[in-house]
Structure formats: structure tokens, C-alpha cells
Amino acid sequence: MEEKKTARQWCDEAVSYVRFRPDRSAIRRELTQHLMDSRFQLLDQGLDTETADARSVAAMGDPQTVGLALDRAHNPFLGWLWELSRLVCGILVFLALCCVLRSDWRFTVQNNLARLIEPASVSQEPELDPDYGVADGTYRLLGEVGCPAPVQAGDYTLTVTTAFYREETENGQRSLTLGLTAQPQHFWMEAPALFPILVAVDSNGTVYSNARAPWISVWPLESDAGAYQFCVDFISIPGEPEWIQLQSSLDDSWSLRLELPEEVTP
């Protein structure tokens, strides 16, 4: 004859079929609650304690059937996935909060939002003023320089947005100033490292570099959304070259040739 199970034994057996152990205590609590509710109902109907206990346990059914059904509902794969997702999510949220609380967060937000939200554009020219020093006679503008077509340099599109050729009136030193825009293909790309790589050669074979005269100097201007802007200066241009070609010192995959005015405007 089968021994009658107590409520505790019934619960133990039922939860033993649930493979996802972390849920067992909650399931046991719920089952015990059901058994207690049923037991109190039977006691209210006038049954004695022993009979009420036995009937409430019997009313719960076969612990194996119930346990297997509970195991299906509490899938261990999903359970562990949930636990893992809670842990990972907690760590990530903590790290994200640390990032937000960093002192330079506001700067990063402003910087990155501008790159993310505002449309990329090359229309805004760098603040390069060809008339600077012309009115007071410091410089003499030698002529207009046509902007060459944009070139693809690696993952950037390089565009010369403005170019002017001028002469210092005091010593006759000539310089060429370019506004150069580098448009990256992806929003996360940093500003191109133009300073260490830019070199130029002119029609007389003169090489311009950042290491020795004649100099080529590059400095960044305020970046437009989605595009980086630079001012490129060729200082102390010797002779009267017909053209100057800007290129990379690392490879010859791209170049920008600027035709200089043939006859200097007096």
C-alpha cells in the first residue's frame, strides 16, 4: 500500500523534476501556498486536520506529472539565459553610468552628437580670408587658383574648398594657402593625420615637407559636421612654379594638383 505523502514530501517530489534550480524555492512557495489554501478550505468545511491534509495533497494530483509540467514551464536554458542577461545587463548599465558620470561626458556628447545628427557637408568653407593683409599692403594677392576636383584618399574624400596665392610685399616671399576638407566615409572615423603625411612637389621639382624648408604646414580648423577642415600653407615658394601637387608621403594613390596663375597680376 502506497504511503500517504505529507504536503512537504509532495512539494519536494514535484520540485525535484524542475531542472532550473534557482526557480525551485519560488515554485515550492507557490505550491505550498496552494496546498495551504486548499487545506484551510477543507478545514472550514468541517473536516479534521488529518483528513484535510490528505485531501489537499490528493487534490494536487501526481507530483511527477505536476513536476514535469513545471519543468517545461521553467525551461533551464531560458532560465540561465535570463540570469546571464541580468548579470551582463547590470554590468553594462553600471559601466554606462560610469561613462555618463565622467567629467568630459558633456564634451563627448556635444562632439559626437554633432557628428551623428547633423548632415555631412562640405559646403561650409574654412574661415580663410584671401583679403587678409591686402588692404594694409602686407600682402599682394597674386591671383585666383582654381580648385581641383575632389579626390578619394583612402576612406576620405579630399576637397580643396578655397585656394589663394599671395606675396609678402616686404620680402617678396610667396605662399599658397588652401582650405582643405576631409570627408570621412563613416561617422566614427577620426580626423585624418594630414600633418605627418602631406608633402608636395612643384613643377620645378621642389619638394615641400613639414620637416624642412620650403615648408608645408597643416593645421585643423573648426570641423564642420561630418567633415574635417584644414588650412594647408605652402610657405616660401621658390621660383615661379606652374603648378604644385599635394600628395601623401606614404603612397601615390592620390594627388591634388593646383595650377598656379601663369602671369602674376600686378
Place this chain on the structure above:
Amino acid sequence: MIRLPRLSRKQRVVRNLLVGLAACGIIWYGFDFAPPTAGLALRWKAQTYLLEETPELLYTSPAGKNGSRELVGRCGERWFYCRDYQTLLFHDLGNLTFTEPTEPVTCIIPPFGGEDVLYIAAQIPGAARAACSVRFQSTVSVAQNNTTSIIDLDETYSAQAEANPQGIYRFPLERKYEDALAPMRTAEWATFHAYSCIPEQNAGLDLICTVQVTFYSEDGRELMQDSQTFQAGTEST
């Protein structure tokens, strides 16, 4: 008070994944979209040099100054060197310094801010280790305690290195002068500074740096010797 709907476990997993993804986005954003792997960081760095080739990382040093690592590899025909300042998962690379290959041995000198090391790239069949001596010859003017002394520094630093499978040898150069107040230490510091300026050819100090390297087989047999001389400002072999 708004009562949120009770979610099933599956829905909670999805919710946590979405929250985790959003947090990842915030973290990435907070690190200024820094790349998560050294390889990707290198690729992106090479892009900023307007290069089309993908750099090939061949050597990563153990963590050194400020926990940063040194990366050495090839980008097309050239060798490159750069420092990797890693925070959490994100890599922040310093400037790339390129070195033109020379046969049979290429000396890769870290630029200013790097470690006191010399990298040598050489594919010597059967080489298991190499011994290197680096001789610095310079004249340094040291001003200390209202007196200026001219120091002719002529020091040789020796180091040994095991071969790495890609043929890259790392020789740490140990400085000799410890006393912070000694003029020799200042002269040595200036000389190492000039040494670190060789790659970018912007050293102001008159320095001749002679590198002599000998490669040995597993059983200690000498396989090859090579010597190269560098001068501050101009490089010569």
C-alpha cells in the same frame, strides 16, 4: 503610479538584451567610438593616414609605460610602430611611425614617448635569438648649478632578445645613470631623447647611433651580423 506589464521570462531576456545593447552604445559613445580590438584600431588608424592597405599586426609588447603596449607590424612594404593605450575593451592608438624596410635587417626605433627599446625585424632562417649593442655618441651641453659642462657621451647599451615567429626582436635598452642630479644622467636623458627623435628626423642633438646585431641559432652558432648607423636628423646606413 504607472504599473508596468508583467513580462514573461522570454520577454525579460529580450528586454535585458535591448537594455544591454543601449548601454553598450552609451559606453562606445562615451569612449568616442573607440575600436574594441587592436586589429580594428590599427585599421582605423591607418585610414587616418589615408592608407588603403590594412596593417598587419605582428608583435604586441607586454604592458609598459602607463599600461600601454607597443604594436609592431607591417603596412604594405613599410614597418610600423605605435602605442596602444587600452581602456576597458577599447583601444586608443598613438601616432603611427613608419620605417622603410632595409635588407636584411630593419631597425625600428620607437618615437618620443615610447619605451627605451629597439625593435629589429629580420627573417634569418634558423635564428633563435639575437644579441644587440647600441652605441650612442653625442656631445651634450648640460647646465646645472649655474655651470655649464660639455659632456662627450659615448655609451654602448647591450641587450638580448628571443626570436618571435614573425622575425621581430625586441631589445630593451637599460639606462646606466640613476643619480637624478648627476650631469651624466641629464646627458644620457638627452641622448635617449635624440634617439627617440630619429624616426621622425627631428632631433636637435648631434647624435650618432650605431646598432650592431648578431643572430644566433638554437645551439649558439653565430648566423649573421649586421651593423647600421643612424644620425639625428638624417639617417644613414
